[in-house]
Every structure is written in structure tokens, then in C-alpha cells.
Amino acid sequence: MHPDxxxxxxxxxxxxxxxxxxxxxxxxxxxxxxDEAGLPYxxxxxxxxxxxxxxxxxxxxTQEPMPQKGAALHDLLYAAYFVQGEDISNxxxxxxxxxxxxxxxxxxxxxxDERTFSPAIDADWELSRAYGVTGVPTYxxxxxxxxxxxxxxxxxxxxxxxxxxxxx
Numbered sequence: 719m720h721p722d723x724x725x726x727x728x729x730x731x732x733x734x735x736x737x738x739x740x741x742x743x744x745x746x747x748x749x750x751x752x753d754e755a756g757l758p759y760x761x762x763x764x765x766x767x768x769x770x771x772x773x774x775x776x777x778x779x780t781q782e783p784m785p786q787k788g789a790a791l792h793d794l795l796y797a798a799y800f801v802q803g804e805d806i807s808n809x810x811x812x813x814x815x816x817x818x819x820x821x822x823x824x825x826x827x828x829x830x831d832e833r834t835f836s837p838a839i840d841a842d843w844e845l846s847r848a849y850g851v852t853g854v855p856t857y858x859x860x861x862x863x864x865x866x867x868x869x870x871x872x873x874x875x876x877x878x879x880x881x882x883x884x885x886x
Contacts, residue, residue, distance in 0.1 A: 721843070723765055723768075724767065725767050725807055726807075727764040727765060727766040728764060728765055730745075730763060730765055731763075745761060745762075751867050758797065758800075758801045759800055759801065760801040760803055761803070762799070762800065762803040763803060766799070766805045766806050766807040766808075768799075768806055768807065769807070769839065770806075770807055770812060770830055771795055771799075771806040771807070771812060772842075773829060773833065773836055773838075774791065774826060774829055774830060775791050775792055776835040776838050776839055776842070777825075777826070777834070777835045778790075778816070778821055787820060787821055790819040790820060791819040791821065794815045794818055794819055798811065809830055812826070812830060813826055813827065813830070849861070849863055850863065851863070852865055855867065857876055859876050859880030859881075859882070860879065860881055861880075862876060862880060864876055
């Protein structure tokens with residue numbers, strides 16, 4: 719969510735210090751939230767520019783069988799970044815994850831080298847700006863949104879406000 723992140727990444731300590739925030743306190747809070755949700759979450763030291771990962775993931779969403787290939791890559795990107803602390807701006811890391819997701823690595827190389835999904839990500843970012851997205855996750859329904867990890871009742875109210883009907 720930070721397109722200004724340098725390609726080589728930035729230490730979380732420096733990122734949060736510049737915002738007058740405590741990196742360790744933020745990690746402990748997020749770890750507690752993730753533990754409660756039953757999601758793995760590791761101790762990262764850096765944040766990385768995720769632009770290429772976004773482009774690769776967008777492409778993966780178009781690969782057969784859909785949506786399995788895209789979902790598999792999204793899961794692997796999550797684990798690589800948030801659990802193992804890997805540099806998801808690194809081409810070799812992205813190609814390994816594409817392979818692990820069962821994607822055609824030669825085709826993934828073309829996507830990364832030619833930046834064929836860059837316009838699609840530009841469009842996604844423009845839509846995000848239009849919705850006022852400031853963080854992840856952000857949930858949007860019928861033009862309304864909530865930012866950050868939310869309790870189930872908040873998400874239910876959001877989708878109901880967007881016109882969804884409860885199913886029994």
C-alpha cells in the first residue's frame with residue numbers, strides 16, 4: 719500500500735520511527751490479532767515494494783484453472799512476506815512462488831519483464847484512491863468501506879448496507 723517504498727525495501731524500524739510509532743508494539747498488536755484469527759504471522763524486519771508482486775498476482779488470477787492459480791499465488795505471497803519476511807520485490811522470489819503455485823514460470827518471466835499487467839494495477843490503484851483506501855485490508859460494498867481488520871459484525875453491517883440479504 720506504499721508505492722513510494724524504495725525497490726530495495728525499508729526497515730520497519732525506520733518506517734515506523736519516521737511516523738513516531740513503535741515497531742515492536744505494532745508487531746505485538748498485529749501478532750495478537752493474527753493469532754486470534756488463526757493466521758500465521760512472523761517477525762519481519764523490512765517492508766518491500768510490492769508492485770511487481772501485485773502485477774504477477776493480477777496475471778495469476780487470469781490463469782486456468784481460475785481462481786485456483788491466483789488464490790494459490792496470493793496465499794504464497796502472504797506467507798513469503800508476512801510469515802517468512804521475504805523480499806517480494808525480488809524477481810527470483812516471485813518466480814519461485816509462481817512455480818510453487820503451479821504457474822508457467824516462463825510466462826511469469828514475461829509478465830515481470832514486460833510489465834504486461836502494469837496498466838491493470840494502475841487501474842486498481844486508481845479505483846482504490848477513488849474509494850479512499852488508506853490501508854489493507856479494506857472492505858468495500860456498494861461504495862462504502864471499512865479499513866483494517868474488523869470484527870464479523872462490522873463486516874456484516876457493511877455488506878447489508880450494500881444490499882446483501884441474509885441467507886438462512
